Amino acid sequence: MADNFPLAEYQAACLTPLGWVAVSTSDGAVTRVKILEECPELPGEGGDALAARVCERLEAWLNDGDDWPRLTALAPGGTVFQQRVWKALLAIPPGETRTYGELARELDSSPRAVGGACRRNPIPLLIPCHRVVAANGDGGFAGHTRGRWMDIKRWLLAHE
Known part of the structure; x- marks a missing residue:
């Protein structure tokens, strides 16, 4: 979870017991999640529906104890x-x-x-x-x- 990812690249964020959780998506898949101490800079109006939905599910899991949000649309870059x-x-x-x-x-x-x-x-x-x-x-x-x-x-x- 390297810290060199530009915060403005996140499309949605939610406040959880862990701090702010920011989500980035691309081509219909989650590409990045970061736990932050402060709310990140986010794009203006419109946002990203998938990132917002992922934030809602993470927020429900972390704040309300809902089931862990198993998602299939994950696209982590790596070896x-x-x-x-x-x-x-x-x-x-x-x-x-x-x-x-x-x-x-x-x-x-x-x-x-x-x-x-x-x-x-x-x-x-x-x-x-x-x-x-x-x-x-x-x-x-x-x-x-x-x-x-x-x-x-x-x-x-x-x-x-």
Whole structure:
């Protein structure tokens, strides 16, 4: 979840217990989700219907406890390996976790490579990298192992 994505590129945002969640879409698919501390700059009137609908579903899940919003129209940009990891993340049911090692064995890879792909996930929440934990604890989230991001990961795991 690199921070170098221009905030003005998001088409919709909603306020959640995690902070602001901003959504970007392209060609009818979600391409980016970012958790922010402040409301991002958004385009003027009209907006994007898909981004607005995704925000509504995320807001309902995070604020009201509705079911996790499984969406099929996801188009994360990444390497072939990252795509394989992200597909495996989508197979982890809400409320369950897998370790980096378990996913690595499933993908014939290494835990560190799986962690790297999780860290680069451009669509967190919808591609549930928060469901991947270390064998001896929480692991990391968004490239961090303490602070706000780990609080978010723990909140998400408890919420599910």
